[in-house]
Amino acid sequence: MHTRRTLTATACGIALLAATACSSSFGEDEDTAQEDTEGSQSLTVLIATSGEAETGAVEAAAAAYEEESGNTVTVEVAQDMNQQLGQALAGGNPPDVFYVDSSQFANYAQGGSLYPYGDLISDVEDFSPTLSQSFTHDGELVCVPKDTSSLALVVNTALWQEAGLTEEDYPATWEQLSSVAAELTQGDVTGLVTSNEYQRLGAFMKQAGGWVTNADQTEVTADSEENAEALDFVRGMLGDGSLRYATDVDAGWAGEAFGEGRAAMTIEGSWLAGAMEADYPDVGYAVVPLPEGPAGPGTLAFTNCWGVAQDSPRRDTAVELVEFLTQAEQQIAMGDAFGAIPSRQSAADEYLADHPEDEAWGASGDWVQGPVTLRGFDRVLAQFNTDLESLRTAEPRDMLSDLQRYGEAALEENR
Amino acid sequence: MIPTAALRRSPRGAVPRGDRRALWGWLFVSPATLLLGLFLLLPILMALWVSLLEWDGQSNPFTGGRADFVGLDNYRELFVEDGLDRTLFATSLRNNAYFVLIYVPVATALSLGLALIVNQRLIRGRGLLRTTFYFPSVTSAIAVSTVFLFLFQGSGAVNSLLSWVGIEGPNWFADARGVVWVVLGAIGLVDPDRPSGFLAEQGFLGLTWFEWLSGPSVAMCTLLFLLIWTSSGTFMLIFLAALQNVPQELEEAAALDGVSRRELLWHVILPALRPVLFLVLTLALIGSWQVFDMVYIMGQGAPGNTTLTPAYLSYQSGFGEADYGQGAAIAFVLFGIILVCTGVQRWLLRERNARFGRTR
Numbered sequence: 001m002h003t004r005r006t007l008t009a010t011a012c013g014i015a016l017l018a019a020t021a022c023s024s025s026f027g028e029d030e031d032t033a034q035e036d037t038e039g040s041q042s043l044t045v046l047i048a049t050s051g052e053a054e055t056g057a058v059e060a061a062a063a064a065y066e067e068e069s070g071n072t073v074t075v076e077v078a079q080d081m082n083q084q085l086g087q088a089l090a091g092g093n094p095p096d097v098f099y100v101d102s103s104q105f106a107n108y109a110q111g112g113s114l115y116p117y118g119d120l121i122s123d124v125e126d127f128s129p130t131l132s133q134s135f136t137h138d139g140e141l142v143c144v145p146k147d148t149s150s151l152a153l154v155v156n157t158a159l160w161q162e163a164g165l166t167e168e169d170y171p172a173t174w175e176q177l178s179s180v181a182a183e184l185t186q187g188d189v190t191g192l193v194t195s196n197e198y199q200r201l202g203a204f205m206k207q208a209g210g211w212v213t214n215a216d217q218t219e220v221t222a223d224s225e226e227n228a229e230a231l232d233f234v235r236g237m238l239g240d241g242s243l244r245y246a247t248d249v250d251a252g253w254a255g256e257a258f259g260e261g262r263a264a265m266t267i268e269g270s271w272l273a274g275a276m277e278a279d280y281p282d283v284g285y286a287v288v289p290l291p292e293g294p295a296g297p298g299t300l301a302f303t304n305c306w307g308v309a310q311d312s313p314r315r316d317t318a319v320e321l322v323e324f325l326t327q328a329e330q331q332i333a334m335g336d337a338f339g340a341i342p343s344r345q346s347a348a349d350e351y352l353a354d355h356p357e358d359e360a361w362g363a364s365g366d367w368v369q370g371p372v373t374l375r376g377f378d379r380v381l382a383q384f385n386t387d388l389e390s391l392r393t394a395e396p397r398d399m400l401s402d403l404q405r406y407g408e409a410a411l412e413e414n415r
Numbered sequence: 416m417i418p419t420a421a422l423r424r425s426p427r428g429a430v431p432r433g434d435r436r437a438l439w440g441w442l443f444v445s446p447a448t449l450l451l452g453l454f455l456l457l458p459i460l461m462a463l464w465v466s467l468l469e470w471d472g473q474s475n476p477f478t479g480g481r482a483d484f485v486g487l488d489n490y491r492e493l494f495v496e497d498g499l500d501r502t503l504f505a506t507s508l509r510n511n512a513y514f515v516l517i518y519v520p521v522a523t524a525l526s527l528g529l530a531l532i533v534n535q536r537l538i539r540g541r542g543l544l545r546t547t548f549y550f551p552s553v554t555s556a557i558a559v560s561t562v563f564l565f566l567f568q569g570s571g572a573v574n575s576l577l578s579w580v581g582i583e584g585p586n587w588f589a590d591a592r593g594v595v596w597v598v599l600g601a602i603g604l605v606d607p608d609r610p611s612g613f614l615a616e617q618g619f620l621g622l623t624w625f626e627w628l629s630g631p632s633v634a635m636c637t638l639l640f641l642l643i644w645t646s647s648g649t650f651m652l653i654f655l656a657a658l659q660n661v662p663q664e665l666e667e668a669a670a671l672d673g674v675s676r677r678e679l680l681w682h683v684i685l686p687a688l689r690p691v692l693f694l695v696l697t698l699a700l701i702g703s704w705q706v707f708d709m710v711y712i713m714g715q716g717a718p719g720n721t722t723l724t725p726a727y728l729s730y731q732s733g734f735g736e737a738d739y740g741q742g743a744a745i746a747f748v749l750f751g752i753i754l755v756c757t758g759v760q761r762w763l764l765r766e767r768n769a770r771f772g773r774t775r
Contacts, residue, residue, distance in 0.1 A: 080734075082734055082735055083734040086472050086734055086737060087472075089472065089473050090472040090473060092475075104737070107471060107736075107737045108473070110471070111471045111472075111473035111474070111481070111737075112473065112474075112481070113473045245589075247586070247588070247589040247717075247718070248569070248586060248589055249569075250568045250569045250570050250571075250586070376736070376738075378735065378736050379499060379503070379731075379732075379735075379736050380499060383499055383502075383503070383720075386716070386717070386718075386719055386720050389589075389591065389717070389718055389719055390591065390719060406498065406499040409498050409499070410499075
């Protein structure tokens with residue numbers, strides 16, 4: 001009997017040893033040793049692409065960098081970015097440069113996975129201040145935004161003319177929006193189709209003078225009268241059927257309903273341009289600024305940033321690559337390829353001068369709201385989006401007070 | 416054990432032969448034991464440890480450092496603390512409980528029925544029928560889910576079919592209403608959009624009784640339909656194998672006694688199938704508590720969190736929100752639920768000799 005027990009113990013011991021041996025390459029707290037920068041280095045870039053156009057553009061930019069620097073760059077496309085990046089970071093062997101989604105940014109920055117390189121980038125003030133603010137953690141610009149895109153009202157010009165409307169009728173206020181949407185709603189066509197997300201409907205909150213948090217994201221300001229007013233307005237439009245959610249018109253997203261001519265208007269960013277070109281090249285559309293609310297104009301801006309891994313043994317070269325990818329010339333090339341508006345303001349001005357029709361997507365100013373980048377807010381806002389699904393029948397103030405409560409709890413956990 | 420004990424009493428030699436045999440036995444099973452320990456037991460223990468940590472997935476959770484040990488906090492957030500975590504977890508439990516309640520009996524009954532049909536010797540085209548019934552089981556769940564997404568669109572094939580018989584079908588995947596309230600609302604007993612009274616005010620684990628009692632949502636019903644359709648073929652095959660093992664003589668003897676077909680099924684065939692019935696019920700139970708792939712493809716919790724299941728919530732907490740401790744805790748609670756359910760089922764299906772005597 002003793003032998004049996006000894007044997008079991010030995011077996012377990014060996015198994016444990018083997019397991020620890022396997023996990024010894026785990027990222028430890030000490031700083032990763034840096035490779036010698038003398039010779040040629042090879043970098044890995046992990047991106048979550050919006051489509052072939054974007055992959056092609058990043059690959060082309062990487063090739064241009066290889067040409068210039070003599071280093072090699074491998075561009076990998078993630079299928080499930082959060083999961084793949086999370087695993088790579090946990091395994092201590094992450095890609096050198098990667099897209100960081102704004103919702104994941106705070107988590108990675110707080111966990112110390114991102115190498116804060118903001119002050120190493122030349123002319124960093126040129127980046128849009130709204131977005132730079134979103135990617136600042138503990139007063140430090142951690143990573144620079146890769147591009148930008150603000151929400152705008154996109155109008156199907158054919159349906160617009162069919163309804164007897166002219167360019168004069170592009171809505172400038174909420175009342176006008178609601179009346180043209182009602183006018184355009186006929187048969188299979190819905191006036192305005194968008195998704196049930198704060199990432200779209202939040203623009204109305206901004207226009208009413210509210211938002212989920214205060215400007216420097218230190219307080220949750222969800223249960224304000226302004227936010228309730230905005231949701232009440234949206235609820236009214238949902239109630240009379242002039243605004244419908246994409247899922248309610250059998251579309252995967254609003255762009256699909258818009259492209260198929262089942263929506264006369266939608267609220268989307270510049271990524272819509274790529275989708276329209278690829279799937280619905282014959283549909284004519286115009287991009288106009290979102291209507292103003294009681295507190296003036298307001299829109300939301302979205303982007304990813306170029307993260308550099310703290311655990312990368314080639315951080316300096318990685319920053320060099322980011323510097324190259326975010327210079328005006330490359331940003332404009334990417335804009336031409338898949339419609340992303342440059343995040344450098346000088347480049348954005350140049351790009352928009354060439355593409356005046358995209359002007360509304362490149363909006364800048366303090367009425368442009370960047371994404372919420374607070375740790376633990378992902379699920380809070382996901383729950384808010386779930387609540388927004390039933391906005392037509394539910395009470396906006398209830399969902400805002402839930403958002404306030406859950407948001408404060410998440411904020412409390414971060415302190 | 417009996418031969419070993421007998422051998423140990425043998426007077427010859429200092430080392431009992433039994434122990435030496437055991438030694439050889441251990442040696443022979445050691446590769447399998449090592450593999451199981453390394454890839455099954457050890458990861459489970461590691462996950463158990465992670466469920467006690469506040470770990471963001473960006474450091475080594477086993478060497479101390481940045482992952483804080485928080486004891487049972489992750490479990491407390493699921494059951495005790497009023498907050499989003501608890502509400503989401505309770506919602507996922509509710510959804511999955513209804514899923515299990517409907518799926519397990521329906522899938523078992525359906526597959527047994529199919530097996531009885533294709534087991535008949537007189538039926539024509541048995542092979543074809545067996546293949547047809549089994550076919551959904553060998554099709555990729557991902558592919559089937561995607562096809563179902565199209566079938567159940569608001570203007571999809573299912574609603575077109577329904578419209579021929581004058582029924583206006585719901586927008587299946589966007590309909591978060593619970594079927595209990597839909598039915599009660601249709602006969603005018605309650606107003607599902609405006610719950611009121613005791614059910615709406617009181618609650619448990621952060622959900623009101625109104626929400627607990629809602630039943631599966633319309634969207635969840637499509638998932639149920641899909642899982643029943645894809646898995647009943649496999650269960651049919653298991654039943655079929657067992658049916659072919661029921662001795663012919665039993666049925667003949669019963670026939671001589673002059674029993675009806677229903678009595679034959681109830682008193683002869685089903686008792687003979689009891690172990691297999693337990694197997695199928697257990698597999699169905701475990702499979703339905705772990706439903707993930709279809710949720711991932713078809714809803715990811717939408718609409719209104721009514722397709723959220725604990726398995727998906729665990730994935731979402733871990734990989735979506737980098738709260739790996741919470742994700743692991745949910746997985747262990749799920750493990751406990753499955754163990755308890757299987758135990759209860761085993762107890763319900765135990766051999767009851769007294770009843771056997773009476774039925775004779």
